[in-house]
Amino acid sequence: MQTQIENLFKSLKNEADFVAFKTVTEKTRDLSVRNGKPDDISTSIDSGLTIEMMKDGHIGYGATCEITEAGIKRAFAQAKAMTEASSRIPVHRFDLSVRPKSNGSYTSRRQKALDQISISEIYDFLKQTSSKLKVNEKIISAVSDAMVIETEQNYLSSTGSSFEQNFNIVVSSFSATAQDNGESQTRSFHGGRGNCQQIGAEYFDVSRALHECEILSREAIELLTAENCPSDTRDLILSPDQMLLQIHESIGHPLELDRILGDERNFAGWSFVQQSDFGKLKYGSDMMNVVFDPTVPNEMASYKFDEVGNPAEKKYLIKDGVLLAALGSLESQARTQISGVANSRSSSWNRAPIDRMANINLEGGDLTLDQMISKVENGIIMFANRSWSIDDYRRKFQFGCEYAKEFKNGKLGQTFKNPNYRGVTVPFWNSLAGLTNQPETYGSPYCGKGEPSQIIRVGHSSPYALFKNIEVFGG
Numbered sequence: 509m510q511t512q513i514e515n516l517f518k519s520l521k522n523e524a525d526f527v528a529f530k531t532v533t534e535k536t537r538d539l540s541v542r543n544g545k546p547d548d549i550s551t552s553i554d555s556g557l558t559i560e561m562m563k564d565g566h567i568g569y570g571a572t573c574e575i576t577e578a579g580i581k582r583a584f585a586q587a588k589a590m591t592e593a594s595s596r597i598p599v600h601r602f603d604l605s606v607r608p609k610s611n612g613s614y615t616s617r618r619q620k621a622l623d624q625i626s627i628s629e630i631y632d633f634l635k636q637t638s639s640k641l642k643v644n645e646k647i648i649s650a651v652s653d654a655m656v657i658e659t660e661q662n663y664l665s666s667t668g669s670s671f672e673q674n675f676n677i678v679v680s681s682f683s684a685t686a687q688d689n690g691e692s693q694t695r696s697f698h699g700g701r702g703n704c705q706q707i708g709a710e711y712f713d714v715s716r717a718l719h720e721c722e723i724l725s726r727e728a729i730e731l732l733t734a735e736n737c738p739s740d741t742r743d744l745i746l747s748p749d750q751m752l753l754q755i756h757e758s759i760g761h762p763l764e765l766d767r768i769l770g771d772e773r774n775f776a777g778w779s780f781v782q783q784s785d786f787g788k789l790k791y792g793s794d795m796m797n798v799v800f801d802p803t804v805p806n807e808m809a810s811y812k813f814d815e816v817g818n819p820a821e822k823k824y825l826i827k828d829g830v831l832l833a834a835l836g837s838l839e840s841q842a843r844t845q846i847s848g849v850a851n852s853r854s855s856s857w858n859r860a861p862i863d864r865m866a867n868i869n870l871e872g873g874d875l876t877l878d879q880m881i882s883k884v885e886n887g888i889i890m891f892a893n894r895s896w897s898i899d900d901y902r903r904k905f906q907f908g909c910e911y912a913k914e915f916k917n918g919k920l921g922q923t924f925k926n927p928n929y930r931g932v933t934v935p936f937w938n939s940l941a942g943l944t945n946q947p948e949t950y951g952s953p954y955c956g957k958g959e960p961s962q963i964i965r966v967g968h969s970s971p972y973a974l975f976k977n978i979e980v981f982g983g
Contacts, residue, residue, distance in 0.1 A: 509575055510662060513557065516580050521666040523584075524591065526562035526607055528665035530815065531555070531575075532857040537627060540653035541634040543642060547651070549627065556857030560816070561587040565601030566594045567839070569860045599843070606838040607667055607816055614673040614812035617805040618708025622658050622676045625709035630654055633712045640721040641684040646729050648692075649685040652721075654678060655953065661815075669817045677808070677965065678711045679704050679953045682721050686728040693731035693925060695724045695910055696892060697749070704951035705806045705967070727911055730923055737912055737927035737982030743887035743941075744929055744978040745880060748948035750909055751970035753893045755868055756952070758933045759791075759798055760966070762902040763825055764957075765836025765848060766863040776957045777900035780933065781831070786846050789831040792937030797871040798826040800835065800849045808951030808967030809866035816861060818850035825849075825868070829938070837863050855962035862958050869969035873943025877972050880942050882918035888980055889913050889920075889972075890927045906930040929980045942974035 513529060521527045533555040540547040556573040557580060568591030570583035634652040641650030657677040664670055680703045683696040697703055697720060705711075746754060762779040766772055781789070802810050802820035811820055818838055825833050834840070836848030840863055853864040881889070895908035912927035913920050951967040 512577070513575065513580070514664065516577060517664050520584055524561045524563045524588065526604060526666055528560040528607070528663065528669070528816070530558040530560070530857065531662045532558070532659065534657065534659045534856070537630065537656040539627070539630055539634055540651065541631070541638040542649065542651050544635055544639040544650070546631065549631065554856060557583065558854070558857050559583050559587045561591045562602060562604075562607070563588070563591045564595040565603065566591055566598045567602060568594055571858045573857070600839070602839060602842060604667060606842055607665060608818060609668040610671055610813050610817035610819060611669065612671050612812055616674065616676040616706035616708075616810075618676050618710065620709040622656050622678070622709055625656070625712065630656060630712060633714050633717070636714050637682055637717045637721050640718045641682060641725050643722065643725040644729070646686045646688050646732065647684050647725055648687045649683070650725070651683045654680040663813075663815070663817065665817065671813055671817065673811055673813065675706060676708050677705070678707050680711070682717070682724055684721070684725040684728045686725070686732055688732045691732050693728050695728040695731070697724065698892070704953070705808050705949065706810055707806055731911060731925045734923040734925040737888070737924040737980060739981035741977055741979050743884045744975045744980060745887060745889040746973050746975070747889065747891040748970045748972060749892050749950060750890055750907070751870065751973055752950040752952070752968045753896055753907065755798070755870055755968045755970060756865070756955070756966065757896060757898050758902060758905055758936070759826070760835065760865040760868045762933065763835045764863045764865070765834040765840035765844060765846060768834065769840065769843065772957065775959045775961070777902070780901040780903045783844055783846060785831055786834065787830070787832060790829050790938065791826050791831045791934060792829045793940040794829050795873055795943055796826055796829045796937055796940050797824065799824055799869050799871065800833070800851065800866065801869055802850065802866040804867055804869070804967070804969070807867045807949055807969065808965050810967070811866070814850040814852045814861070815854055816852045818852060820850045823849050835863055835865060837861070853964060855964045859958070859960065859962045862962070864957065864964050865955060865966045867967040867969070869947065870943075870971065870973070872945050872947045872971040875942055875944050877944050880944060880972060880974055881915050881920065883942065884915060884974070885917055887915050888924065888927065889915065890929065902933060904932055924982065926982045927980065928982065929978050931978060936975065936978070939976045939978065940973060941976045944971040947971045
């Protein structure tokens with residue numbers, strides 16, 4: 509099939525100022541076990557071709573899952589028609605600088621490829637972990653699930669690009685729901701502690717997972733008799749599994765340059781960030797350093813090239829609290845002259861690439877968690893997101909968590925259920941007062957954006973973070 513695609517590409521590549529073919533094949537095995545019994549087992553394979561074309565400074569697309577000469581030529585005609593129609597009223601006239609020549613390959617770091625593990629082996633892992641979650645009769649739902657994803661991308665362009673990227677990805681979660689006397693509480697690991705990353709079959713280490721599952725279940729039961737989170741203003745420590753979403757919603761999305769330009773206003777919303785803010789806005793305190801880094805081994809959204817061939821490099825978005833660069837692809841950079849990154853990404857062969865997050869990481873500080881807690885007279889630490897709300901401009905937000913503990917005079921105290929906190933993005937990040945020295949890596953397969961909608965995978969790394977004088981509340 510690849511030879512046929514290459515031959516058709518050679519015959520068509522000179523019919524526009526720029527032509528690129530990208531093939532994507534993805535195999536997904538999806539398994540779920542509830543209370544030790546199979547809940548869902550399925551396998552799907554998705555494969556197709558994206559054709560990208562530039563003519564008279566405008567870019568258009570076609571796509572097909574019919575990998576035949578007729579199917580590819582229809583998709584090519586579709587791309588050509590879109591490009592010609594759009595070039596009459598262009599948003600911006602691009603040149604070939606937005607499509608660099610790139611060559612090479614990328615393979616997810618792994619010890620054992622995912623195609624070397626069977627459905628039965630994955631199911632056995634999930635059955636054991638689900639059974640471990642059910643520590644007593646108060647656990648009414650014990651769920652273990654896994655998505656095992658193998659993806660291959662191949663890219664050719666008329667500027668001489670030729671690269672392939674192969675991804676092995678595991679997305680796994682554990683969840684325990686406890687119930688007693690009309691009260692229900694859930695504790696879960698979603699996308700964290702190595703549960704959501706590029707990795708091979710070595711992920712399915714049951715001894716590590718069983719230990720985590722037992723902790724989860726006992727904390728779910730503990731929450732049944734815990735007091736509601738108090739409603740007041742106090743210092744707040746957020747664990748890395750909650751910082752995953754705090755970074756994603758109040759840093760990642762606001763810095764997407766197509767949102768700042770207004771391209772996403774009909775669906776995902778705008779951003780409070782203005783083009784004039786780059787290089788000036790004090791986004792957070794001096795200890796806030798945030799990087800875009802698709803080069804981290806095993807993180808969820810690592811790659812060598814974005815999907816138009818821009819080489820992936822680590823870059824500071826925020827340095828010492830000051831906003832420096834946007835999450836803007838080469839097209840958005842050309843439109844604004846604002847420094848961006850290699851983040852032109854699409855969810856599959858049937859979507860055009862747009863400005864997307866990849867790995868957005870908050871760098872660590874110099875404290876241990878015990879040292880951080882010891883510095884606080886009256887505070888609370890929260891774990892694991894349960895709910896969230898944020899406005900269309902990514903300014904005001906409210907997050908709910910699963911589990912919290914109070915700390916007074918530098919010592920941990922009682923457990924609280926139903927903890928929540930709220931804030932405003934820039935004042936919140938300027939209240940950042942401490943970071944631990946060992947960031948943890950998390951990820952999510954479910955970042956939604958774009959019209960038509962695209963669900964994409966992202967990674968986030970963060971330490972524990974201390975924020976001063978934050979409004980918290982229960983219920």
